[in-house]
Amino acid sequence: MHELSLMDGIFSRAEAALKPYGSVKVNSLTVRIGPLANIMPAAFDFAFEALSAGGIFEGAQLITEPLPITARCQACDREFASRALPLICPDCAAREVMVTGGDEVYLASIDFNEEGEAIAD
Numbered sequence: 001m002h003e004l005s006l007m008d009g010i011f012s013r014a015e016a017a018l019k020p021y022g023s024v025k026v027n028s029l030t031v032r033i034g035p036l037a038n039i040m041p042a043a044f045d046f047a048f049e050a051l052s053a054g055g056i057f058e059g060a061q062l063i064t065e066p067l068p069i070t071a072r073c074q075a076c077d078r079e080f081a082s083r084a085l086p087l088i089c090p091d092c093a094a095r096e097v098m099v100t101g102g103d104e105v106y107l108a109s110i111d112f113n114e115e116g117e118a119i120a121d
């Protein structure tokens with residue numbers, strides 16, 4: 001279950017980002033997930049619950065946002081984005097495409113109070 005290790009990495013990154021603010025109350029974490037990342041939503045939610053217990057993320061909400069799959073057409077070189085498979089070039093309808101993105105999982109933003117503003121990148 002790679003969701004646990006991914007979530008562990010997300011919490012580490014969030015903790016590092018929040019460190020300068022001292023004591024904070026985290027309301028939510030927004031994580032962007034590519035369709036090719038092979039994330040099972042139930043396992044991801046479980047990892048969030050399990051790893052947030054007893055820490056600064058306890059009681060926070062996990063918000064996930066889907067990323068597109070990006071690809072480059074091997075026939076006409078067009079780059080395009082798609083929400084789902086199969087990948088077909090929107091210009092020339094070729095199916096010979098090279099996937100260039102869509103397997104990313106990353107922390108997009110943190111909503112917290114005390115110091116007020118959300119961290120975004």
Ligand SMILES: [Zn+2]
Nearest residue numbers: 073076089092
């Ligand atoms: Zn094409």
